[in-house]
Amino acid sequence: MKSTVVNEVRLAFPSVSANEAFARSAAASFCAQLNPTFDELSDIKCAVSEAVTNAIVHGYRDALGEVQLSMKITDDRVFRAEIKDKGCGISDVEEAMRPLFTTDPENERSGMGFTIIENFMDSLRVVSAPGKGTRVIITKKLSMLPRVKG
């Protein structure tokens, strides 16, 4: 059965680090309509924060550019987010996704961003090529909780 999009939002902001907190708060606010558990909300905030930070730190390493965050929820309680930049891109996506791999150890980057996203979300897809920017697509299906009213 194909799921139907019940709501969606698209945000665009410059690659300044203050927007990392904005982006994850926006994701949390958008998800709130699905009544997520505290853990689900924390996982989504963290995953969005990682992907947006990657766009700012790595995508636009020495430049300022636009980061796009598009989010959707479907009637089967799936949250989907796409984080897109038009930055330098990644030459070897597989290598970039390896735990502890970082191109920037001097600034204490832990190299755990993609690993955290993979663990906190149900799916992670990275589409990137040098000079072509990067798209990170993440999804998470939220649990059905018995809600007691009154």
Add this chain to the structure above:
Amino acid sequence: MLEYENALKCITSGKCLTVYLEGDIDHHNARTVRSRIDTKIYIQRPEELILDLSRVNFMDSSGLGLILGRYTKAVELGILFKVANPSPQIRKILDLAGTERLIKIENIPLREQRMY
């Protein structure tokens, strides 16, 4: 002794320095927090450093980098290093990186914490 070192909440007890991190630890503010902690370490030269995370609302891999970086610094300077009171969410991140192989993680009950 309670001090606010550049808005960093610290308690010194003997040769033990406890730093209470607060709020969100992300890429945006990790650098500031890092330099504040390092300044404090260099001035004070404690024998033990505890990073207390009980007041941290949010942390991502930048926070992990901050913790691992302070661990490295502590080892260089011969300081005993511990992390205290991570939330379950932060604990998940620490565990993913296998942090416990290197760093002692303690849960210090609130009533035993030196209050400020």
